[in-house]
Amino acid sequence: MVAEGAARSSFARRAHSFLLRPEASVIVVSVALVAYFELANRNFITNANLQTLSQFVAAPVIIACGEIMLLICREIDLSVGQVFALAPFLMENVNDIGVPEPLAIVAALLVCALIGLVIGLITIKLSIPSFITTLGMLFLITGLTLTISRGYPANTSGGPLLTGIMGTWAYSEILWALAIVAIMHVVLRHTRWGLHTIAIGGNIVAAAEAGIAINRIKIGNFVLTSTLGGLTGLLEAFRVGSIDPLAGGSNIMFLGVASGVIGGTAIAGGTGTIVGGLVGGIMLGVMQDGFTLQGINAFTFDIIIGAAILIAMAANIHLARLRGGGAR
Amino acid sequence: MTEAIRAEGLVKTFGNVVALNGVSLSVARGEMLGILGDNGAGKSTLIKILTGYHRPDAGQVYVDGKPVNFASVDDARAHGIECVYQDLALVNGLSIYHNMFLKRELLWGGPLKLLNHREMRRRAAAALAEIGIAVASVDLEVGALSGGQRQAIAVARAVSTNARILLLDEPLAAMGAREARLIIDLVERLKSRGDIAIAMIAHNYAQTLEICDRVILVQHGEITFESPAGATSAEELLEIVRREYRAARAG
Ligand SMILES: Nc1ncnc2c1ncn2[C@@H]1O[C@H](COP(=O)(O)OP(=O)(O)O)[C@@H](O)[C@H]1O
Ligand SMILES: [Mg+2]
Secondary structure (H helix, E strand, O other): OHHHHHHHHHHHHHHHHHHHOHHHHHHHHHHHHHHHHHHHHOOOOOHHHHHHHHHHHHHHHHHHHHHHHHHHOOOOOOOHHHHHHHHHHHHHHHHHOOOOHHHHHHHHHHHHHHHHHHHHHHHHHOOOOHHHHHHHHHHHHHHHHHHHHOOOOEEOOOOHHHHHHHHHOOOHHHHHHHHHHHHHHHHHHHOHHHHHHHHHHHOHHHHHHHOOOHHHHHHHHHHHHHHHHHHHHHHHHHHHOEEOOOOOHHHHHHHHHHHHHHOOOOOOOOOOOHHHHHHHHHHHHHHHHHHHHOOOOHHHHHHHHHHHHHHHHHHHHHHHHHHHHOOO | OOEEEEEEEEEEEEOOEEEEEEEEEEEEOOOEEEEEOOOOOOHHHHHHHHOOOOOOOEEEEEEOOEEEOOOOHHHHHHOOEEEEOOOOOOOOOOEHHHHHOOOOOOEOOOOOOOEOHHHHHHHHHHHHHHHOOOOOOOOOEHHHOOHHHHHHHHHHHHHOOOOOEEEEEOOOOOOOHHHHHHHHHHHHHHHHOOOOEEEEEOOOHHHHHHHOOEEEEEEOOEEEEEEEHHHOOHHHHHHHHHHHHHHHHHO
């Protein structure tokens, strides 16, 4: 009897501490939402809809992987959605001058990386908050994309194998997202880069006293975020088959940041998980997809999503306090 | 005794605050130097120049008699210099073992260079046990520890490397008597090895005279008094500080 009681209480304790993890509570909510949408629609859990759902989830999750690294070291990139829109036009322009498509993709990503480098250098060397640097870049890159595209959409080119891998196969985009999540999880938890990113956000003076190359790591995370933003833009362009100068934008950036924060990444830096970003992205995707299925009016839809993001973020900030970490 | 580290004419200003105004000192292997002085005297700034954290406006540092110009903390560390900073340089959100190996992480072999958490855990626990510091687990976040425990972790980190020059900035400040005793014993053991040069900033004059070989007094960015520990007393040091204080008030 005593042993049984002890076992139960240890189970209860473990369940309790599991539920206090940000990822866990978001998973529970997501499962509840899936159950609700399935009951309400009867066609939520179907192959066709899971494919649609995966498309809602993939892009914000990839963006989140970059933003989470930046948020952990107390930076942010507001312009990643504009790099998303620019990348496909870069690729097409390079392709148009005769460079084969795969190389054009690499070239576009290199330019995106360069944009991240410029953001990082401006932020670090001029000691400007990245909020400001990337707000400026947001407008600058929009102008650049509109100039390059002359404001018109275009079509993607490339053979069936390439376009398949890059987006037209049923689940290729979400597979990209999952692969990037796996890699970034390892980077954050199992490399010096990740550990130093956390140390910088947790205590920048201690990081400097330990000899951590703060500038190099921050700049590297800007490069990473811009590159992932560009890659996401390319994947979406291939999937849809056309490129739009107004694709992505602040909307996709905020979905990425919200995915991270819902998953437990602290805006104030020092803590966060990549898996949390995935879970947060899934929750947002389930809501977007579910309410779309329900045929909810577009305006109501935004109100619901907005409120849900607010509630989820507030819940996680309070859960962080409950875990005993104080306001982090 | 052979000289391990020497500084000559160090000057450091922050805006129009002159933190150091021409400070020279040297510490020999097997020697322990006590650095005393009021808050704001420039003691931490002095130590942070020796660790490569600050670059001096003027003056020169020598290690083993050779001039060195540290470009970074890593640079000084490569010369065997380790430091327990006054703020402890700990990241509260990271575990004890991550903090103990911060910037000198152990990695698995192979091209991926992944962190070897298992070995870091094991060595961190062993290092703490050897000193006699009890923690429930090296997986605990440093933020969950007491001030004295945090200080002990910072000291353990510095001494668990192969430091040849050990700099301690008020290592006993937040400690209870038992913890302080552990650290003093540890530092004295290191000293008795004879190959490590130790400089310690402290506030307790009597205690410093007891454990150090030599003391210097830093006041408003200058060394105003220097003596072998056996040739002076806490009263004499206090009198010098008071005299200075009165002169400053009069002037
Ligand atoms: N990073 C800094 N920026 C500006 N002023 C500083 C900085 N570090 C120290 N100071 C100033 O230099 C003086 C000496 O400080 P410090 O070396 O910390 O003294 P101590 O360790 O003896 O208390 C103080 O007036 C302090 O305010
Ligand atoms: Mg000090």
